[in-house]
Amino acid sequence: GLTYTDPIAIICGNPEGVECVPVRVHDACWTSEVIGSLKCDCSQQLAQAMDYIRDEGCGIVIYLHQEGRGIGLANKIAAYAVQETGADTVEANRLLGLPDDSREYTAVRDILMDLGVKSVGLMTNNPRKVR
DSSP states (O other): OOOSSOOEEEEESOOTTOSSEEEEEEEOOHHHHTTOOSSOOHHHHHHHHHHHHHHHTOEEEEEEOOHHHHTOHHHHHHHHHHHTTTOOHHHHHHHTTOOSOOOOOHHHHHHHHHTTOOOEEEOOSOGGGOO
């Protein structure tokens, strides 16, 4: 898909031709990673993935600029206000007329192919995201 941001691949070791490369696909979370919001654990997830990959000696974190499930920072903050009334993330997005999830992952495929990765060991805190 077409995006106007650059994905970042943080690479440890040489994953070319390697099977079961640990890979964390991480969406930007300014509120957690920059200002330390406690509304999510994104910053901790990123740090844990980086530590694990460092300890393994080979792996990739693909960092995507898709704040708030792709709705952007301003909409994410608006959704936070709706969540204060008891709505969960998806409900808040819907109440604001926003999509449940508008993230795009074509860049992930392209990066892994360009790096010659044979297969991945996907690092996720949400197995439902695996398709």
